[in-house]
Amino acid sequence: MESPGSLAERYVAVWNETDSERRKSQIADLWIPGGRHYVGERKVEGYDALDGRVRESHEKNVRDNANRFRAAGDARRVHDIVVFHWEMLPAGGEIVLARGLEFLVVDGSGKIVADYQFFPA
Template sequence: MNASTIATRYFAMWNEADADARAAIIEQTWSSDGTFTDPSFEVTGHEGLTKMVETAHQMFPGHAFSLTGTVDEHHNHLRWSWHLAAPGQQPVAGGTDVVTLTDDGKITEVIGFLDFAPAH
């Protein structure tokens, strides 16, 4: 998988409403012990990722994550920026993720930084 494909699948995971389709994306894209850490979440494994995305869907119904700019890549690391917005609306959150890949190209770690987000 190239960097663009990985980013596309990553955002598809966040935006997929169907639980079975989302599980397939996670299986294809993430290592079984992959971790995600940002100021709001700290999860490990496919089950943790599934619960995290379900929580995000509940917190922000009708919103979608989108890539902003381009994907940066070196060695086994990627970096991209994103927004979270409802269709036709200004973003309610945005940030940058630093991604580490396994040797076979699956995501093993995401460290997310928020540039802006709603106060909870």
């Protein structure tokens, strides 16, 4: 089984990915086909909706505002739950501009079934 830290690193890599085809492939590697993502009142479900959500965040935060995301290094797993914090920083800097908490429900193979994002953390 994949370590929680490795899953967290792969998760944040998706939000940084600039190539749309690689991003779609990474989404399929991380989530089950009907995987869900919740943030605030928003819910997206399935690969196409997940791709739209990630692309929207990427365009706003990474492409247009020159930031990057990273895992905070505190990922933990208990049974089918993985939790970790992520941070948004300037592309060339170390000042944390934003911090969020991910609460992931994973299946037996480690793929994301449901992803609950708490922002700010």
